[in-house]
Amino acid sequence: MKVKETILVVDDDRDFLDIIRRILGYKGYTVETVSSADEAISCLKAHFHNVAILDISLPDANGTELLPKIMGMHPDIIAIMLTGHSSVQNAVQSLNSGAFAYLEKPVDPENLLSVINRGLERQRLMLENRRLLQELERHNRVANTLLSVSQAVAQSLDLQKIIDAALEKVAESTGLEVSFVYLTKNDRLQIAGHRGLSPMIVDKLPKEADKQSGTIGGIYSQGKPIVIEKLSKDGGEDLDFLRQGGYFSFAGVPLMIVGESIGILGVATSFTRYFSPTNNELLLGIGREIAIAVRNAQLYEEASSSKALRELDTMRTEFLANVSHELRTPLAVIKGSANSLLQPDVIFDEETRREFLVSIDKDADTLTRLVDDLLMMSRLEADALEVNRKPRAVLDLFDLVKDRLEGLTVKHRLRITVPDSIPPVAADDIRIGEVLTNLVDNAVKFSEDNTTIKIEAHPNLKEIIISVADEGIGILPELQEKVFERFFQGKNGRKGSRRKGTGLGLAICRGIVEAHGGKIWVESKPGKGTKFSFSLPAA
Amino acid sequence: MDKKRIMIVDDDPAILRLLSTNLKARGYEIVTATDGEESLEAVQKEFVDLIILDLMMPKVDGVEVCRRVREWSDVPIIILSARGDENDKVKCLELGADDYLTKPFGIAELMARIKTAFRHRGDPSVAPAQSSFTYNGMEINFAKRRVTVDGKDVTLTPTEYSLLQHLAVNSDKVLTHSMLLQSVWGNEYSSEKEYLRVFVGRLRRKLEPDPKNPRYIQTIPGVGYHLAAIK
Numbered sequence: 001m002k003v004k005e006t007i008l009v010v011d012d013d014r015d016f017l018d019i020i021r022r023i024l025g026y027k028g029y030t031v032e033t034v035s036s037a038d039e040a041i042s043c044l045k046a047h048f049h050n051v052a053i054l055d056i057s058l059p060d061a062n063g064t065e066l067l068p069k070i071m072g073m074h075p076d077i078i079a080i081m082l083t084g085h086s087s088v089q090n091a092v093q094s095l096n097s098g099a100f101a102y103l104e105k106p107v108d109p110e111n112l113l114s115v116i117n118r119g120l121e122r123q124r125l126m127l128e129n130r131r132l133l134q135e136l137e138r139h140n141r142v143a144n145t146l147l148s149v150s151q152a153v154a155q156s157l158d159l160q161k162i163i164d165a166a167l168e169k170v171a172e173s174t175g176l177e178v179s180f181v182y183l184t185k186n187d188r189l190q191i192a193g194h195r196g197l198s199p200m201i202v203d204k205l206p207k208e209a210d211k212q213s214g215t216i217g218g219i220y221s222q223g224k225p226i227v228i229e230k231l232s233k234d235g236g237e238d239l240d241f242l243r244q245g246g247y248f249s250f251a252g253v254p255l256m257i258v259g260e261s262i263g264i265l266g267v268a269t270s271f272t273r274y275f276s277p278t279n280n281e282l283l284l285g286i287g288r289e290i291a292i293a294v295r296n297a298q299l300y301e302e303a304s305s306s307k308a309l310r311e312l313d314t315m316r317t318e319f320l321a322n323v324s325h326e327l328r329t330p331l332a333v334i335k336g337s338a339n340s341l342l343q344p345d346v347i348f349d350e351e352t353r354r355e356f357l358v359s360i361d362k363d364a365d366t367l368t369r370l371v372d373d374l375l376m377m378s379r380l381e382a383d384a385l386e387v388n389r390k391p392r393a394v395l396d397l398f399d400l401v402k403d404r405l406e407g408l409t410v411k412h413r414l415r416i417t418v419p420d421s422i423p424p425v426a427a428d429d430i431r432i433g434e435v436l437t438n439l440v441d442n443a444v445k446f447s448e449d450n451t452t453i454k455i456e457a458h459p460n461l462k463e464i465i466i467s468v469a470d471e472g473i474g475i476l477p478e479l480q481e482k483v484f485e486r487f488f489q490g491k492n493g494r495k496g497s498r499r500k501g502t503g504l505g506l507a508i509c510r511g512i513v514e515a516h517g518g519k520i521w522v523e524s525k526p527g528k529g530t531k532f533s534f535s536l537p538a539a
Numbered sequence: 540m541d542k543k544r545i546m547i548v549d550d551d552p553a554i555l556r557l558l559s560t561n562l563k564a565r566g567y568e569i570v571t572a573t574d575g576e577e578s579l580e581a582v583q584k585e586f587v588d589l590i591i592l593d594l595m596m597p598k599v600d601g602v603e604v605c606r607r608v609r610e611w612s613d614v615p616i617i618i619l620s621a622r623g624d625e626n627d628k629v630k631c632l633e634l635g636a637d638d639y640l641t642k643p644f645g646i647a648e649l650m651a652r653i654k655t656a657f658r659h660r661g662d663p664s665v666a667p668a669q670s671s672f673t674y675n676g677m678e679i680n681f682a683k684r685r686v687t688v689d690g691k692d693v694t695l696t697p698t699e700y701s702l703l704q705h706l707a708v709n710s711d712k713v714l715t716h717s718m719l720l721q722s723v724w725g726n727e728y729s730s731e732k733e734y735l736r737v738f739v740g741r742l743r744r745k746l747e748p749d750p751k752n753p754r755y756i757q758t759i760p761g762v763g764y765h766l767a768a769i770k
Contacts, residue, residue, distance in 0.1 A: 321622050325595055328621035332642035333553040339646045340557065346564040355560070359553050 005050035005120055006030040010040040012059050023109050037061035044073055050123060051116055056083045056090055064094050071098040076126060078119035082107060138278050145173035146285045153293035157300045163193035166290045171195055174279060176267040178247060182209055182216060183263035183294060189220060204241040214238035219264045225253040225284055227275045242268045251275045253283045255291035262291055322503060326370055330363035377504045380511035387428040387515045391539030394422050394457045394464060401433040405440050411449040417456045424539040425464045427516060435509045439468040439532045447472025467533035474526035483522060484510045546570040548578040549593035561646050575599025579607060587614060589656055594620040602631060609635035613696040615656035632737040637698045655725050659697035672707040674767045675754055677746060679707050693745050702738050706766040715763040739764060
């Protein structure tokens with residue numbers, strides 16, 4: 001059934017109003033009549049009228065004054081002015097203010113109806129144009145939104161960043177308060193990200209969902225969008241968290257890539273009837289973009305994690321080979337020396353026997369150090385290293401290991417510089433002594449004899465920075481972060497460095513410094529030298 | 540009899556001292572080197588009867604020294620390794636090492652290995668009664684320790700020669716793995732099947748026109764080897 005247009009007639013002539021209501025009513029229009037400008041305004045405020053017929057002279061206002069107000073309220077209204085002969089001038093003026101036509105009184109009904117018809121025709125055309133324009137704008141908006149989602153999710157190969165960016169765009173472009181994404185993992189749907197849920201509701205958000213059952217599983221397994229206008233009436237128990245959060249409607253779309261579901265995107269709002277076909281189309285499009293980005297990220301992650309695993313595996317194998325080598329070398333000396341003394345076929349002289357014993361003693365110490373390193377590393381890996389932090393003067397830290405450092409640097413020049421004014425640090429002196437010894441030992445290993453090794457300390461805000469600098473071969477820029485990794489082995493140590501280390505020294509240093517709440521870093525220029533620095537909190 | 544000269548190559552001074560002392564006490568002359576480069580220089584300057592070579596060394600490592608020495612010399616090489624890795628062992632033997640010992644080791648064990656290596660060098664007491672062996676283009680002159688295939692000289696290391704000689708002298712039987720290991724290397728080697736596999740491979744590469752389809756040394760799977768076809 002066609003809804004007939006509504007017409008408001010404003011005139012202070014009651015008889016005229018009666019007649020006109022009958023004529024227009026007979027033609028099927030819905031007619032309202034009022035006799036003052038005030039009444040007209042409140043009538044128009046209540047609802048839209050297609051046509052307003054205004055007498056130009058009203059008791060409480062001039063029709064030409066009323067017209068701009070009406071046009072302001074409803075720019076699309078068809079206004080027809082009625083005028084006596086004397087006020088034609090005013091009526092012409094009102095055409096300039098937006099009136100569709102004017103008619104002189106007494107009004108010829110045929111003429112009035114034909115004017116109304118023409119007016120309504122124009123109005124229909126205008127509204128249709130506007131609708132088309134809006135449609136176009138909406139399509140543009142959808143396209144732009146998809147483009148911006150696609151750009152946002154393509155920014156990263158990090159799965160979490162992609163999901164977060166996508167959910168932000170969903171909120172931005174649809175105005176929906178809540179959005180969330182589930183992705184398939186280990187044969188279940190797992191929550192991969194959410195936005196707009198209060199912490200209390202987040203607690204109720206299921207971490208996992210079944211692939212087949214419930215609303216979420218349904219969207220996933222059917223590969224089709226679902227809209228639930230009233231959550232209070234419809235939808236599975238898996239959406240209870242939305243009901244508890246006071247949300248009214250829900251829509252979900254599958255995340256599809258080449259016909260395969262990889263998850264779902266769900267949105268919810270506390271407003272009703274939000275999900276127009278346009279919005280659903282938009283959500284489906286966003287779902288496609290997310291699916292592509294997620295798949296890319298997953299493929300990338302798979303590729304890089306298997307690479308990382310392989311690297312770790314290689315490092316472990318190398319580590320085992322190195323540890324084996326490091327343990328077997330002193331063991332070979334101990335076993336060989338003791339075994340020499342036990343051989344029945346040769347009796348060694350006193351001096352040689354003593355040499356064997358000295359070797360056994362020395363390499364037993366080497367073994368002990370190695371075992372200590374390995375233990376320390378396993379403690380660090382288990383986060384079980386205890387540091388006994390007490391306020392200590394920086395110079396005391398150095399003094400404690402001075403003999404060891406001087407022993408290491410007999411072929412080098414060791415310079416220690418500490419300003420008198422330096423505040424004490426909160427440190428475990430024994431552990432920090434190990435760090436210093438390790439750093440100096442490295443400096444010796446990687447620099448020529450007769451070069452200088454400098455140990456310096458200076459305050460920086462609430463920290464003390466301690467550094468060990470050498471004039472050695474340096475570290476290539478691409479290796480500067482890697483040197484702190486477990487099992488990393490420096491190559492090209494200088495000639496005469498008898499044994500390779502365990503590859504644990506700097507990893508242990510980092511562990512000890514970090515257990516103090518400090519940081520350790522390296523600056524180096526290949527060929528010029530290397531400076532290791534670490535920070536400790538001031539006491 | 541002249542003293543035998545042994546070169547010890549190891550970057551660990553304690554090991555060098557330990558080995559020198561023991562070998563000197565048993566009548567050997569000693570030359571030492573602390574890295575691969577030094578050992579390659581030394582081994583070209585002066586004659587040595589045997590090389591004891593550490594595997595992990597700075598600059599040129601033991602594997603590389605072994606490979607390069609084998610390019611021009613068949614001097615026996617015993618590898619000392621602190622990595623107990625089976626792959627390393629096979630790799631070294633394939634590159635021409637004669638023996639492989641894992642650290643730590645006993646002095647007696649090392650002395651036994653050195654003796655085995657020297658035994659392969661041609662102890663007259665193990666030379667066969669017959670003076671030569673000929674089969675399908677291959678000729679072995681036992682007196683001169685000389686091998687030719689189709690008239691061309693083939694250079695073998697002492698261990699390779701020992702193995703070939705043993706196969707030739709017993710060419711009428713199948714020799715089991717443990718028989719071969721015990722007679723060519725010694726009793727303590729009877730379970731070192733890798734040695735046998737590697738050395739048979741080395742011999743085939745030197746003797747056989749097509750090592751994949753050997754015409755001389757035949758494999759009897761699960762049992763052992765024999766030279767030529769059994770009728």
